[in-house]
Amino acid sequence: MNRAGNSKKRPPPSTTLPAGKHRATGATPSPSPIVGTLEDEFVDEDVFADEVDEESLILRDMEEREALSARSSTWARPPLSPAYLANSQSIIFQQLEIDYVIKEVHKELLPGSSGQAAVIRIFGVTREGHSVCCFVHGFEPYFYIACPPGMGPDDISRFHQSLEGRMRESNKNANVPKFVRCIEMVQKKSIMYYQQQKSQTFLKITVALPTMVASCRGILDRGIQIDGLGMKSFQTYESNIVFALRFMVDRDIVGGNWIEVPAGKYKKDARTLSYCQLEFHCLYSDLISHAPEGEYSKMAPFRVLSFDIECAGRKGHFPEAKHDPVIQIANLVTLQGEDQPFIRNVMTLNSCAPIVGVDVMSFETERKVLLAWKDFVRDVDPDIIIGYNICKFDLPYLIERAAALGIEEFPLLGRVKNSRVRMRDSTFSSRQQGTRESKETTIEGRFQFDLFQAIHRDHKLSSYSLNSVSAHFLSEQKEDVHHSIITDLQNGNAETRRRLAVYCLKDAYLPQRLLDKLMCIYNYVEMARVTGVPISFLLARGQSIKVLSQLLRKAKQKNMVLPNAKQGSEQGTFEGATVLEARTGFYEKPIATLDFASLYPSIMMAYNLCYCTLVTPEDVRKLNLPPEHINKTPSGETFVKQSLQKGILPEILEELISARKRAKADLKEAKDPLEKAVLDGRQLALKISANSVYGFTGATIGQLPCLEISSSVTSYGRQMIEQTKKFVEDKFTTLGGYEYNAEVIYGDTDSVMVQFGVPDVEAAMTLGKEAADYISGTFIKPIKLEFEKVYFPYLLINKKRYAGLVWTNPQKFDKMDTKGIETVRRDNCLLVKNLVTESLHKILIDRDVPGAAEYVKNTISDLLMNRIDLSLLVITKGLTKTGDDYEVKSAHGELAERMRKRDAATAPNVGDRVPYVIIKAAKGAKAYERSEDPIYVLQNNIPIDPNYYLENQISKPLLRIFEPVLKNASSELLRGDHTRSISISTPSNSGIMRFAKKQLSCVGCKVPISTGTLCARCKGREAELYCKNVSQVSDLEELFGRLWTQCQECQGSLHQDVLCTSRDCPIFYRRMKAQKDMATAKQQLDRWSF
Amino acid sequence: MEIDSEKKTHERKQSDYTCLQDEGFEIQKEMYRGQQYSQIYFARLHLMRTLLYSLAPTWKPHLPVCKVLGLEEGKECIIVGTLFKHMKLKPCVLDEYSKERSVTPLVKPHNFMHPDDTLILEDESGRVKLGGSALSPPVYVTGVVVALHGKETSAGEFFVEDVLEAGLPPQIERPFNLKEDKYVLLVSGLSIGSSSSNPLLFQLLVDHITGHVSDDEELGLAAQIVHVVIAGNSVEFPRKLLTGQNMASKDQSTLYEPIKELDIMLNQIAAGVSVDIMPGLNDPANFALPQQPLNRCLFPGSAPYNTFRSCTNPHSFDVDNIRFLGTSGQNIDDLDKYSEAESKLDFVERTLMWRHLAPTAPNTLGCYPFTDRDPFLIETCPHVYFVGNQDKYDSRLVKGSEGQQVRLICIPKFCETGVAVAVNLRNLECHTRSFNIQL
Structure with a gap:
């Protein structure tokens, strides 16, 4: 059966068929239709003993098994060393996944307990490449509630009983002796709001299984009858934390770190539950978690x-x-x-x-x-x-x-x-x-x-x-x-x-x-590692769990607890970042950019913004805090300063930022490429984490939203941008001894663009640095304004849209920088992108505005004269549902339907991307009726609609660029002389063409002639016309060769035909078009061979 | 033709000229019907493999011959296939679409070699990466068919121990009964219409050929020329005029002027001696090899002469049973971009040893997608193998193991050097005739 496949690895038996042209026609089943194969298989299942000679079957099976076992040995992991086998070695492994299972209690490790319990399961790999499955016993799920006033230690047992009773009602089929394992009184502090007292009393409720946390929380939320206190409902704390994360936080384990279980502390069971090489059980208190530093920052194989x-x-x-x-x-x-x-x-x-x-x-x-x-x-x-x-x-x-x-x-x-x-x-x-x-x-x-x-x-x-x-x-x-x-x-x-x-x-x-x-x-x-969540969370969950994990860890150090957010409560919105009015135009003097380095994290640190420093409006009146110890934010909230209470968020941020500095410094020192990769990944992770803290506080459906913080952050941000503008324009004036008056032309979330008026880049840089230093001095640390780069020249189109050349040194510009300009949107055709990039290139780098306009005109003329490469006009859209399901008719949905009618086999299906071009159609036809398959257009010479492209695709982005630099841009570019001549190809399949008679025409002037190549009037121009014709052919031949050999290269084979139909590939349509054009051009050229 | 002079009458020597081999280079009937390049590689491999298989038993008698698929780890064998050179710096049409338009235009390098280039051997069944030092990537290019001796390593590479190239093809016997000196004059790169072309130089050349010279000795030399070949790039005209739009009459004349001038010159030559004109890269001809003859409508003056022939590039012909084969230089220039050698003649010699005029076609050299044949295979060894449009004149005689003798010639660009090359049919010796006015 699999002889052809195995002949390479096994000593070839004499029956092995040679590979290659002579296919194994006899031995292998001739490729039958798929349905047939399936039937065969079912027959195989039921009655194979009758049909097939059993002996040969067994023989074949053995042969097969031999081949597989030979492979297994190369596939398997390295064998365990004697030390591992004898349990005399500590097991150190990098964990990849932590979850839990519900199992019977491990009697050896936890004598005296019974029933089911949640067991933490950790999968990982040792340095030698052994797979590890570690069961951790004894860790129990818990959460907190605030102790109701008047409840003393004596009331706990009664509370416990009634809670146990309610739990029993709602979890009928759980097999545990006790639902609520224990309730203790602990001294903690809520993270929310500034509190003067050191701590208050909380009840820590430990339940039997993780799933019971939620049901217990539900009971407490709704309210519970307690003897002596009456019906009471409770705010729960830390009751929505995933069990595995709870465990990691409590044991200081971060995602992907190394864990050690010392020799003698683990037990191997005779009956293993997994296929891992090292499977063992241990107590949660015996785990040693290694911080990812030094040797432990490496990766296991x-x-x-x-x-x-x-x-x-x-x-x-x-x-x-x-x-x-x-x-x-x-x-x-x-x-x-x-x-x-x-x-x-x-x-x-x-x-x-x-x-x-x-x-x-x-x-x-x-x-x-x-x-x-x-x-x-x-x-x-x-x-x-x-x-x-x-x-x-x-x-x-x-x-x-x-x-x-x-x-x-x-x-x-x-x-x-x-x-x-x-x-x-x-x-x-x-x-x-x-x-x-x-x-x-x-x-x-x-x-x-x-x-x-x-x-x-x-x-x-x-x-x-x-x-x-x-x-x-x-x-x-x-x-x-x-x-x-x-x-x-x-x-x-x-x-x-x-x-x-x-x-x-x-x-x-x-x-x-x-x-x-x-x-x-x-x-x-x-x-x-940085955020402390299991790796699988990173893909499956959003940003907020990462911040939550850090918050939990920090709160634990501070003896604080996090309240549960009331889901979907206050859906307030707040004012976002500010954008200074853009003074649009084309600036041919250097523009300096002043940036706030990680603005939002710095604001939170500078003003000590945190859950635990926020003072409720009620407390503001009540507590009478001295004004030198509080900050009132521009949005009207009050936060205490560090002197009274240091915020947790600022502390997290400080750690993240200093850790990033360290990682960057280490990165410079590091020599080993793998170590570098780790450090670079780390500094990136730290940066992202620092920036996501702000978002966490603003996420209204998040884990712990606090709009007071996020709106304060943005309000400070706004204030700073405006302050910067004021400082710059006040200080850098001719009155202040400078050569020119500085002007702030634009400002976005965390940056300000200043025109100092000086003509050369170097002077602008000096002034930029001076301004940055001066203004930084007026802000509270660590808020810092940095001078980063100079734009020169700079094309400011409007808010959030600009382009310019970036200079970081006075000698040479670094690159062209664009923002908000359509170059990547995919519902635009490639032509738009090309036009925009090329025009910008000409305007900014070549400083040639007339040249750019000329280029645009030529391209528009080419478009109208039908000389544009079709692949540049293709628009693609994803097909999300079938045509009937679209409520509003769409170009690509309609086209997919039409293509299905033509040929169901190649028509796009749901999930595919549909490429199309817009074609000329009857007057008044809707845009969605005018979409057509590019291949079909190529094959049938269908004329495209240049006006659609001119008006709906290229005009807007182009005018945006040209309006600041060119007077009357619209009439100049879109309605000039170059738009006068139009050429439209004749479709080869339209109704009328079936009745048309084809006649020879003169190559030179298209006058119909009966024989030959040229009409009488064009005789004498042979050389010129021939040169023209042959140079067209020559260009096409060159293109044809380059395109098709490129496809051979991608395919990785010279001797096989190219099959690829990737419509994402930029040269796909060009390749098809080259093939077709080549054929017609060659025919045309052949007319000259008289 | 006879030229009267005071002392002596020189009579133009006669010779037999046949041009039958060019048929293979003509693509009149063929059309673009959606065929791809795989077929030409297939045809090439098929023919070359038959040849190499026949050589293998004498080369390494003890070794089995395998296909790429039949390779077994550690087993020594011979495989035959088409080489593919994976090149890091090779320009690629997809670069046009790369994300960032580079700010500074790239300096076009003289060639695209890189130390990391690797060779891969491919047959219709599969490909395998080649290792070992026996096969040096700088020497070989994509498209060459070779036989390799070696074995598959555990990494899935084929470790090459020895290489067999096809070697010189068999040659038709050279007539030894030629008693007198007769010359074929080879010239290329006239570039009429370019800024560097000098009309006087070209006139000197024409006068020399036609015998309009006063020097008797020179006249004697002129009379010995029996055939002239113009190997490509005869005119140069501004291509940017040919945009597809209608031209102003002024532009029409700038376009037509060089061709007209060429026609007049050719007219003079053809009146005296037979002349072949081959198209080149800059000529008004198609781009892909084989380039088809320049259209006769371009030469209203010379076309009526039966001594004037517009030929294909590559071009092959016999004069007095001496076989000539040559190109206008594209094949060698392309090798120069994708491989290395000490001199251009080495490239020329290599193509002969590989028995293939243009191995890099279609990979990097434009070529018509033939379906059933590969016209560039050299099945018969020529006696003279010339390549036009090179920077300087160079020549060497190569002798084969079966007594083959081939004269290899690089013809320099006439407009830059003023040099034409004369080949003596009697003994295959060759020398330059310089028309440099400064001399």
Whole structure:
């Protein structure tokens, strides 16, 4: 069966068929239609004993198993050393995932207790690469409530009883002897509002299981009858903290750090629960958490599995797990910190020709493919599973497919024995990200890292297809095989399936390369270490949990507790950042930019803004605080100064900022590239964390919103910007002894643009520095105004839109900087982007405004004369629902419907991006009726609508740029002489053309002629006209060659035809057009061979 | 033609001229029907592999011959395939779309070599990365077909121990009965219309060929010229005029003037001796190789002569059974961009050893997408192999193991050097004829 695939690794048996052209036609089943294969398989299931010679089957099975066991040995992790086996060594490991399970109490570790308990489970890897599963016992969930006045230690037992009673009612089927384990009185302080007293009494309520925290909180929220006190409801504290995070906070464990369990403190059970090499139990008090410093800042050799699957869809449908088989799975396994994968393999349905350097495993049935993958995952035991869009597509597809085929043992992919992979739909919504729907697949003990999610979260790109992402980050185009071709390749022979396998492997390798290039592992682990949350939270949750984690840790040190936010209570809004009025125009004198360095964090530190320094309006009147100890913010809130109470948020921020300084200093010292990667990731994480603190206080549906803080921050920010403007314009005047009067032309959230009036960059820089130092001196530390750069020249279009050349040294400018100018929006066509960039380039760098205008005019003229490359006019939009579901008709939705009618197989499906161009149509036709498939337009010579592009696409962005620099920009650029001549191509398929007779025309003047090339009048101009014609052909030939050889290069093969249909690729349409133009140009040229 | 002079009458020597091989370079009937470049590589590999397979048993008799797919780790074998050179600095059409337009225009480097370049061998079944020092990346280019001896390493690379190139092709026997000196005059890069071209220089050349000279000795030399080849770049005209828009009449004449001038000169030459004109990079011809003959409508004056032939580039012909093969230089210039050698002649010699006129086509050199053949394969060894439009004159005689003798010639640009090259048909010796006025 899988002979073709294994011939490479095993000594070739005499029966092995040679690979290559002579396909294994006899031995491998001829590629039958997919349905047939499925039927075969079902037959196989029920009655194989009758059909197949059993002996040969067993023999084959053995052979197969041998091959697999040979592989297992290369796949497995390094064996344990004797010291580990004898339990004589402390286990030190880097943890990747912390969660909990409900289990019977461990009798040995916790003698005397019984029933169920929550056990913390930690997965990780040791320095030697052993996988670890650590069960931590004895940690119990708890939360606080404020002790009601009048309740003394004696009342607790009664309170306990009534709470226990209520809990029993609401948790009928829990198997625990006691719901509320204990209630103690503790001295704590609430984080909210400035309080003069040191502490107050809280009740710490410990419950049996983590889920009971919520039900207990519900009971207390609604109110409970307490003997002697009556009906009372309580504000709970720290009752919405995830159990694992609670544990980490209490044990000082941060995400991704190293944990040590000393020898003798752990116990191994005879019956293991997981596939990990080191599985043990310990008490929570015996864990030692190492801070990520020095030796412990390094990374363990995690195993990273990158995979991709291919499915054979039916014509015209996106693959669906219910119907369409999984035909290939490509896998790459890399050890963290190494640059090459150590396992490369691909599992294919039906035979597949070998691939150099890759272990090809072919199987007869889909069932075997899936099971082989399951075994592979178990043997390789990856710590991290990565891929592109695996969370939404690959993993759910595999699981649903296995369910459709009835393979029950397939979803055992986790590290825990007999635990099935769970899948559920999840929606993730955060202020920063918006709402996203996805599927959550839980594979216990393996951390899933979907590069699609990570890149979508961290980077703003115009398209997130793997192709354009890799083009962006790796500057490499990826071959894109349309899913309708995949089925054809699969139904071909071993060679075509090999083609597909190569493609599949590439798709599996790209996520790994992206991961390395973007240093995702380092950055995410460092972010987890800095903020203290488990790594999995970083992808699955928003920003606020990170701040909450830091807040909890700090509050714990200060003996403070956090109240539960009342969900969705006060939905107040507050005034945002200020933007100074922009004095639009084109500035040909240097403009200095003064920036506040991390403005919001500095304000919070400078004015000691925090939950615990905020004074309620009531207290302001009551407490009579001395004015020298309080700050009244411009928004009217009162905060106490450091002298009375140091805020927690400022303290967190100070630590983050000084840690970042340290990381940056270490980064300079560091020599080892891996260490550098860690430190760089850390300083980045610290920066992001510092900036997200402000957002946390303003998130109205967040964990602990406090609009008093956030509105105070922005009000201070506004004040500072205005103050800066005033200072600059007051000080730098001719009266003050300076050469010119300075002018603030624009100011945004944290920066101010100043025109000092001096003509040269160097002088502007000196003045900029002087101004920054002078103004910084007037602010409270650590608020600091920095001079960063000079813009020269500077084109200020309006608020939030500008462009300019950046100078950081007086000799040479660094780059061109643009903001808010349409260059990346993807519902614009490429032409807009080209025009805008080129015009800016001409205006700013070449300082040639007439030249820029000339360029724009030429391009517009080209557009009207139908000389523009079609690929520049393509607009793409994502198809989110089918045409009927769109309430308002849209250009791309309508087009998708029309394409489906033409050819269902290649029409775009929901989720695809639909590229289209706007074509000329009957007068009054709606825009959505005028959209057309670019390929169709190319093939049929359909005229595009230049006016649509002129008016709806290019006019606005262009005028925005040109209005400040050119008088009458609109009439000059859009309505000049150059717009007079228009050329429209004749469609080859329109109704009228079917009746038209084609006649030869003179090449020179288009006069109809009966024979030959030229009309009588043009005779004598042969040389000129021929030169013209041949130079067109020559240009096209050059382009044709460059485009098609580039596609060969991307595809990585010279001897095979290019199949790629990636519509994201900028040269796709050009390539198609070159091919077509070439054919017509050649025909035209042939007319000269008389 | 006869030239009367006081002392002696010089009679132009006669010779037989045939030009049959050019058929392969013509693409009249072929059309662009959506074919791709894979087919030309396939055809090339197919023919070259048959050849190399036949050589393998004598080269390394003990070794088995494998395909890329059949490689087994550690097993020594011979594989045959097309080389692909992965180049870091190779310009790429996608660069036009890169995010940032670079502020300073890149200085165009003389060539695109980089120490990190690697070679890959590919056949229709797959590709494998090549390692080892036997095969040096600076020497080879994409598109060359070779046989390699080596083995697959554990890293999936093929460690090369030895290389076999196809070597000189068989040669038709050279006639030894030639008793008199007869010359074929090769000239290239006239660049009429360019700023550096000197009309006087060109007139001197024409006068020399046609025998309008006073010096008797020179006249004798002139009479020995039996054939003239103009190897590309004969005119130069401003391409920016050809934008597709209608031209002003002034522009029409700037465009047409150089061609008219060329026509007049050719007219004079063709009246006296047979002349072949090949298209070059700057000529009004198509871009992709093989370049098709310059259209006769460009030469209303010379076209009627049967001694005037407009030919393809590359061009191959026989004079007195001496086989000539040559190009206007694009193939060698492209090799110069993507590989290294001490002199241009080395590139010329390499293409002969690889038995392929233009291995970098279609990869970096424009070429027509042939479907069933690769016209650039050199199946018969020429006696004279010339390359036009080079910076300086150079020549060498290469001898093959089977007695083949080939004269390799770099023809310099005439407009810059004033040098034409004369090849003696009797003994394949060659020398320059300089028309530099300063001398």
